[in-house]
Amino acid sequence: MTETRAERFRALHHGGTPLLLPNPWDSDSARMFERLGFTALATTSSGHALTLGRADGEVSRDELFDHVARIVAATALPVSADFENGFAQDAADLADVYRQAVATGLAGASIEDSTGDDDHPVRELAEAADRVRAAAEAAHAADPAFVLTGRAENHLHGRTDLADTIARLQAYQEAGADVLYAPGLSGAADIRSVIASVDRPVNVLFGPARLTVSELADLGVARISIGGSFAFAAFGAAARAARAFLESGVNDAGDLARAGHEATGF
Structure with a gap:
């Protein structure tokens, strides 16, 4: 039986060395990264918004689905999508978003705990975990199961309480996230603490920690992404x-x- 993109993407998180995941912002950059030899891709919300002349967070759900469909069609590689905070408020609508994501041919997608409200940028933990659970149930109903990344956005909003970030990632793991990600972690000690505290592959944003791929591999990082920096x-x-x-x-x-x-x- 031919291995699906979702199956290949899941396996790449357990290959013994970090999965290097560049973030294309359009179809041509997706094809370019494939030509250069990368084995999987992930979209970037900020890079996509940039191509539309907008700030991150200003893209609609319909625009996102059109965007990811074009990238999936442009490459044979597994593609994971940055779905920001899920583009939905209630659990039923959220689950529908991730069922639609599976239908596009994506191998995975993320869900973050941000709110879009500058005064209260991160959701309460219980609510955030419930949202991860709804997304995970929809993602895992697919055959093969779609890879869901649970994101804790604390550090992108100046909330540097590592214990809270770890508690969030642990809750998202229990809620069904397959990969865990806290963008903005800025040091080896923090990354090591996160990895030691969870039982899922951990993604690190390349850059803020100023560590090399080799150094991140030594810490046990399973996946390294770029975000919008290439765009x-x-x-x-x-x-x-x-x-x-x-x-x-x-x-x-x-x-x-x-x-x-x-x-x-x-």
Whole structure:
């Protein structure tokens, strides 16, 4: 029997070395990462919003589904999607979102405990765990089961209470999350504590901790993702070249452009 994308994605979390997960922001970047040799992909909400000229969190549910369908169609690799806070308020609607996610051909998706409310940015733990449970039940009803990542957003909102973050990840594990993720963890000791406190693969956002892939592997990290940084780096490179064109009258983007042609195959 042919292995499905969801089955392959699940297995990649248990391969003995961290799964390196780049975050495409459109179909072309997805194809490029596949050509470069990555084995799975995950979408980025901030990178997607950037392509629409919006801030992270300003994309609608319908726009998200259109986006992930295009990326799934563009590559043979397993794709996990950043579903932000689930695009739903009640549990029944939330479960429907994740059933629709399975139907798109995604191998997995995330659910985070953010609210979108600057005054109260993170949900109460009991409510957040109930939402993970609803998403997990929908994800695991698929055959094969879709990989659900439970995210604790504390550190992205200046809430640096590690004990609370760990309690949240433990609750999301019990609620059915297959992978656990607390973006923004900033040191080896914190990452080690998280990994020692849970029994699921842990994803780390590459960058904030300023640790290499090898160092993260030594800590026991199962998956390393990039977030929106590659998308913003692409815009940064274009801005640097455009500034030189505008201010100095030169085109110094030649090497980058050639590298882009080679990476994309166009």
